[in-house]
Amino acid sequence: MAQEMPKDDGFDRTLSVLKEGYGFVMNRREALNTDVFETRIMGEKAICLTGSEAAELFYDDTRFRRRDAAPSRVEKTLFGEGGVQGLDGEAHRNRKAMFMAQMDDEAMDEIGMLVRQYWQLYFKEAGSLETVSLYEAAKVVFLQVACKWTGVPLEDSEKNALASQISDLYESPAALGLQHWKGRRSRSKVNDWIENLVEDVRAGKIEVDQGKALYTFSFHRDEKGALLDKETAAVEILNLIRPMNAVSVWVAMIGLALHEHPKEKEKLKGADDIELEWFIQEVRRYYPFFPFAAARTDIDFEWQGYFFEAGTLTLLDLYGTNRHPSDWVEPETFMPERFRGWQQTPFNFIPQGGGSYDFGHRCAGEFVTIVMMRATLDFLVNTISYDVPEQDFSFEFNDIPAVPNDKVKVNNFRFL
């Protein structure tokens, strides 16, 4: 006999999710003393999971599917419709292979080099008296990196407007009212921009290097041998450009962490890639970004004595798993050296999802993210120096993604 699943008593909790944001599952894990509980969100029953054991369950694709799991407001802004995030089985494996084919060592070297190059350019072009917001600057720098790497042509005159439209896609999914509708409008504009390019590449009207994503995605064939329709090809090309632009959120957090932990910053002067990476990993663990991954149970099953009914919306708590006391010592302390000799499993550190890159939904761009953050950190510590003016560094736990209120401003910078 299955035992009753712990319940988050009360009516629909959608408002609590919006109010508590990243803390929603963690607060209930503590109050109910459980890694699995049932609640109601957006008018339906939902199961929340947290911790590495539960993450392993969530990524079992014989029990969970992605079809119909993402809320439509997220598909209409962040993901785009018809993208890899909502696919299962053979269709997912085929599409994911298209992404993973882009992620080789050569690509990582190219991206690291481009990040350094475009940061140099950005700070050279900004007068040294200017105050720069690291968050806003990174959006533009990373759009240039992403376009260069994917083969998407980008005019200098359009980079600021496009960087801002693309950031609307990840700033709007959880937003209400105007901000959300702005996200939908920007989604439709950037889709049009890339759809036109896909058509031009297919018609041979523009030349692109055959290894670039703009080319390979335009000519990719699905599991049945058909070309992707131009809308889907565009959504997938944007599934590279948009999240690369979104790494700017973590650049803001790098800026905040360097400011709050000057001793750690000191250790990074002349540091090698390994030490830079500990700091980056701690930023990805400590600061919030993606709150949950969403799936639906695909069959009825029992786990740890609890019954899971087929079709139930299930949320995996990404933020809370990275701070779960079973896996992390002093999770509330920022401590990069915790990563010295640390044992990673596919499920214990999941800021960008868990499980397998090729066969599951784990983020296709996790290494790209690490390379972009590491090159940025090295640049901020070892290539320039800057002052940090008085500003508001606090951020809201229900603002998704959370970014310090004044967007991390720096001034008086000079090249070392």
Ligand code: HEM
């Ligand atoms: C900004 C930092 C990033 C964060 C926080 C992040 C987070 C995530 C998360 C949580 C997922 C979903 C995992 C799941 O559903 O189980 C995901 C999926 C994905 N990410 Fe990222 N990501 C980031 C950067 C990137 C980058 C730089 C790229 C591409 C270069 C990328 C491409 C993708 C793709 C294509 C998927 C869908 C994978 C699938 O459904 O199989 N992401 N990411």
